[in-house]
Amino acid sequence: MNPEITESIMGLIKTKKPRAVAVDGGAGAGKSTLAALIAERFDCGVVHMDDFFLPPERKTPERLSEPGGNVDYERFRREVTERLLLGERCVYHRYDCKTGVLSPAEASPGPLTVVEGVYCLHPLSERRLI
Numbered sequence: 001m002n003p004e005i006t007e008s009i010m011g012l013i014k015t016k017k018p019r020a021v022a023v024d025g026g027a028g029a030g031k032s033t034l035a036a037l038i039a040e041r042f043d044c045g046v047v048h049m050d051d052f053f054l055p056p057e058r059k060t061p062e063r064l065s066e067p068g069g070n071v072d073y074e075r076f077r078r079e080v081t082e083r084l085l086l087g088e089r090c091v092y093h094r095y096d097c098k099t100g101v102l103s104p105a106e107a108s109p110g111p112l113t114v115v116e117g118v119y120c121l122h123p124l125s126e127r128r129l130i
Helices: 003-014 031-042 073-085
Strands: 019-023 045-048 090-096 101-107 112-116
Touching: 003 019, 003 031, 003 112, 019 031, 031 045, 031 112, 073 090, 073 101
Parallel strands: 019 112, 045 112
Antiparallel strands: 090 101
16 A cells, blocks of 8 residues: 555544545546555445445436436435544445345444545535545
8 A cells, every 4th residue: 555645544543533534536446445455454444435326216307417416425424424423333324226225234433434435525425524
């Protein structure tokens, strides 16, 4: 892993406040691979933005015309960001695009959480978690 990334993450962890590292980028850019490397190196959890796709009933033409409109950033903020900022365990719901089912998942509070996926840095997804 890049020494600059390692040093930056170490600096975040030293603050003793719940923090996240966001790995955003285009399809096939290596986001999941980098997130897994960070999680392994720093013993932290990963939350995937793919778990927050918008269900079909909320896909309106207006919503889909927005950048990142296919992401349920409201649910992401409510279930993940706001909980992690408070240092609380969060139970969130992973959306399965094939079945349309939401299933529970968990992210435990810690000094660091990795959030990876397209639009994880969307202004409406984050709330100064990073």
